[in-house]
Structures are given as structure tokens and as C-alpha cells.
Amino acid sequence: MKNLNLNLQKNAISAALGLVLVGSSSFAAHADSFAEALTSGKANANLNLRYESVDQDNDVKDASALTLRTLLSYTTGDLNGFSAKVEVEDTRIVLGQGDYTVGPSGYNPGVYSVIADPEHTELDQGYIQYKNDTVTAKIGRQVIALDGHRFVGHVGWRQDRQTFDAASVKVTPSKDLTLQYAYVTQRNRIFGEDADLDAKDHFINASYKTSVGTLTGYSYLLEVDNDTDNGLDTYGVSFAGATKAGDTKIIYRAEYATQTSESATTEYDASYLNLEAGAVISGITAKLGYEVLGSDDGAYGFSTPLATLHKFNGWSDQFLATPTQGLVDTSFTLKGKAFGGGWTATYHVFDADDSADSGIDDLGTELNVSYVKNFGKHYTAAIKYAAYSAGDTKVDADKLWAWVTVKF
Structure with a gap:
């Protein structure tokens, strides 16, 4: 009996040691996989040196800025579909060329015209991602850009681009259908941390590709989390595509949206319309655009506060906020x-x-x-000019602008 007990104890000890060794081996394998994912990632750098000047017929001084934006990022390798990204952004004034105003950051308030590139250092992106053949999900600080940036964009034109603290998911159940949703808890605006806003935003977007274009439906439900009653709800649909007519490519777009803006004391409704038509002939694109950011009886203008606004309605940025009279932008490109x-x-x-009773009808021309040119894979040089002529206001x-970008 004594020998039997000794044998059982030996067998139990052997089994326990075996489990420990197997567990240790499994743990070591997982640890090695984790370490490999962390160290087998990719590092990137993007440096943007830009000169900007502003000459306006107003009471403040003309502005000029020479700034360098440095963007450094590291994306880990993949581990069972999981990865992570960390990206840091820094902007500095170069050679003392900082004669401009950035109101939200308190830099030279009321002295010069505005150039919205404050000196700053911050976390631009920092998120964990899960990705497979159908689903991409992210949680953390991230870039979100939808619908060509008209309603939600990263404002990448400015040196401090816009990001969001959010949980987001993108599902592609088929090659033609894409479903996207994001819940945003903070909007990280273009003025460093000085203008960031706590939020309770919902972005909902679905698109379906057909042989003649892409049909998109969306809902953007925005709310600033500041203990007040507020909301900006936008619902819209768009269709955009291209077709061939002989050797000519025909491009087209139609979009319509409605919007309700609510506060504790007011409620406004406005609509949005965008029509585009163009052609590509012998490498030249000609396009006519007609965009209407509607008004609610001259008291409120359709708003897109999270858009990459510089991309729309003129590069001089006269209409970053839609006038209460609304805005009709007829353009030829x-x-x-x-x-x-x-070019x-x-x-x-x-x-x-x-115009209601304001007498404001003509909002000017621009x-x-x-001209932008790439030099190999890593270098870009460009120059850009905007001339705005005022109307009734x-x-x-x-x-x-003139800039050089280096990325690797």
C-alpha cells in the first residue's frame, strides 16, 4: 500500500511538472509572439515645412508664418488580428517667422490676421485595432474621414490635424457594401488642446457600389458634452460616379441632406444640396459645381463643424462658419x-x-x-494662392502658401 501511494505521488508530481512545462512553453510562445508583434512593426515620419501669408483689408496687421510640422508614428505588427498605433505631432515656428494670430490658443490675439497653426506637441493618434477580412474596429484616438471630408474629416491641411477619441467599426460584408459607425467622446480640434471639446457624437454611414456609381446614406448626430441642451443632427444621401462616352470620361454627383440644430431655447432646420458634373478630356478635367448650404429664414445656416472646411467654398477660408443667410457656391474647376x-x-x-431682411445677397467671388509636384516617393513641393473679392459683407x-513635405 505504501509503495502504491508513493507511485501515485510520483505520477501526480510528474503530471504537475508536465502541466507547468506545457504552460511555460505556451506562455513563452505567446510572449514571443507578442514581442514579435511589438518589434516587427513599421515606423513612419512626415515633415511639412510651410510658409503662409495673409493680406486682408481689415484693421489688423497682415500675417505671415513659417512653421514645421513633424509627425512621427509607429504601428505594431499583427497578433491574431490585433495591432496598435502611436503617433505624435509637433509644430514649431521656424526662424522666428511667427507674425500671426491664433485666437483659441491665446497667441497674439487681435494683432494679426489668423493663421490657424499654433505651436503644439500632442498625441495625434493612439489606438488599438482589430482587423479581419470583414471587420475593422478601433478604440482610442484616431483619424476619421467620411464622404470626402464634407461632414467628417481630419482637416489635414492645417499643421495640427483633427482627430477623435472614439470607438469605431467598419464592416464590409461584401465587396460592394460598406457599413461604418463611430461613437466619439472627444473632438481634438486644430488648435492643439486649447479648443478640444468633449462630445457624445454618433457617425453612421453606409455605402453601396453599383456599376454606375456609389450610393451613400448617412446620419451624423452631434452633441457637445457641456451640460447644456444642444444637438446637431444631419441626415443625408448622395450618389456619385463616372461613365465613359467614347474617349471622354463623364463625372457626376448629387447629394441632399437635412439638418436640425437644437438648444435649450432655439430650434432651426436647414437643408443641403450639392450637384456636380464634369468631364475628363485629353487629361484635362473640367467640372461645374453647385452647392447650397441652406438657411432657416435668414436666422441660421447649415453647419458642418467637423468637416475639412478648407477643402470647400474657397481656400481663403471665408466661410468656415456658414452665414445665417446660408451660402450658395457656384464653382468652375x-x-x-x-x-x-x-495644377x-x-x-x-x-x-x-x-437674404431675408438683411440686405446681404452678394457674398463675393474667389x-x-x-501646383503640386512629387519628387520620387519621399518629397513633395507645392505652391497655392487664393484671392477673395468681397461682396455685401x-x-x-x-x-x-508654399511648402515642402518629406515622408518616409
Whole structure:
């Protein structure tokens, strides 16, 4: 009996040691996989040196800025579909060329015209991601850009781009259908941390590709989390595509949205319309655009506060906030290639959607021209100019940009 007990004890000890060894081996394997995922990632850098000048017929001094934006990121390797990304952003004034105003950051308030590139250092992105063949999910600080940036974008034109603290998911159940949702708890705006906003935003977007274009439906339900009653709810649909007519490519877009803006004391309703038609002939693109950010009887203008606004309604940024009279932007654009780079020229005519009793109807005109050229995979140089001529409101303004970007 004694020998039997000894044998049982020996067998139990052997089994326990075996489990420990197997567990240790499994733990070591997982640890090795985790370490490999952390160390087998990819590092990236993006440096953007830009000069900007602003000449306006107003009471403040003309502005000029030479700033360098540095973007450093590291994305880990994949471990069972999981990965992570960390990205840090920094902007500095170069050679003391900082004669400009950034109101929200308190830099030279009321002295110069505005150039919205404050000196800053911050976490640009920091998220954990899960991805498989159908689903991509992220939680943390991230870039979100939808619908060509018209309603939700990263404002990448500015040196401090816009990101969101959010949980997001993108599902592609088929190659033609894409479903996206994001819940945002903080909007990280373009003025460093000085203008960040706590939020309770919902982004809902679904798109379906057909042989003649993409049909998209969306709901953007925005709320600033500041213990007040507020809401900005937008529902819309768009269709955009292209077709061939012989050697000519025909491009088209139609979009319509409705919006309700609510506070404790007011409620406004406005609508949005965007129509585009164009053609590509011998490498030259010609496009006519008609965009209406509607008004509620001259008291409120359709708003897109999270858009990459510089991309729309003129590069001089006269209409970052829609006038209460609304905005009708009729534009004509030409684009093409020359000397190894790309050029663009756009002319805008701005009118009020509803002048009501304000007497404001003519909102001015604007000419935009640019030239961008890549030098290999890592270098880009560009120049851009905007000339705004005032109408019944605002003042004339000229803006010039020149920049060099290095990325690797």
C-alpha cells in the first residue's frame, strides 16, 4: 500500500511538472509572439515645412508664418488580428517667422490676421485595432474621414490635424457594401488642446457600389458634452460616379441632406444640396459645381463643424462658419498635368441662400490656383494662392502658401 501511494505521488508530481512545462512553453510562445508583434512593426515620419501669408483689408496687421510640422508614428505588427498605433505631432515656428494670430490658443490675439497653426506637441493618434477580412474596429484616438471630408474629416491641411477619441467599426460584408459607425467622446480640434471639446457624437454611414456609381446614406448626430441642451443632427444621401462616352470620361454627383440644430431655447432646420458634373478630356478635367448650404429664414445656416472646411467654398477660408443667410457656391474647376506635376484652378461665385431682411445677397467671388509636384516617393513641393473679392459683407483677402513635405 505504501509503495502504491508513493507511485501515485510520483505520477501526480510528474503530471504537475508536465502541466507547468506545457504552460511555460505556451506562455513563452505567446510572449514571443507578442514581442514579435511589438518589434516587427513599421515606423513612419512626415515633415511639412510651410510658409503662409495673409493680406486682408481689415484693421489688423497682415500675417505671415513659417512653421514645421513633424509627425512621427509607429504601428505594431499583427497578433491574431490585433495591432496598435502611436503617433505624435509637433509644430514649431521656424526662424522666428511667427507674425500671426491664433485666437483659441491665446497667441497674439487681435494683432494679426489668423493663421490657424499654433505651436503644439500632442498625441495625434493612439489606438488599438482589430482587423479581419470583414471587420475593422478601433478604440482610442484616431483619424476619421467620411464622404470626402464634407461632414467628417481630419482637416489635414492645417499643421495640427483633427482627430477623435472614439470607438469605431467598419464592416464590409461584401465587396460592394460598406457599413461604418463611430461613437466619439472627444473632438481634438486644430488648435492643439486649447479648443478640444468633449462630445457624445454618433457617425453612421453606409455605402453601396453599383456599376454606375456609389450610393451613400448617412446620419451624423452631434452633441457637445457641456451640460447644456444642444444637438446637431444631419441626415443625408448622395450618389456619385463616372461613365465613359467614347474617349471622354463623364463625372457626376448629387447629394441632399437635412439638418436640425437644437438648444435649450432655439430650434432651426436647414437643408443641403450639392450637384456636380464634369468631364475628363485629353487629361484635362473640367467640372461645374453647385452647392447650397441652406438657411432657416435668414436666422441660421447649415453647419458642418467637423468637416475639412478648407477643402470647400474657397481656400481663403471665408466661410468656415456658414452665414445665417446660408451660402450658395457656384464653382468652375479645371485640373491637369504639367511639367511632371498637377495644377488646379477654381473660380467661385458666392451668394446668400436667403437674404431675408438683411440686405446681404452678394457674398463675393474667389479665385484659387495651385501646383503640386512629387519628387520620387519621399518629397513633395507645392505652391497655392487664393484671392477673395468681397461682396455685401467681409473684406478682400489674398493668401499665399508654399511648402515642402518629406515622408518616409
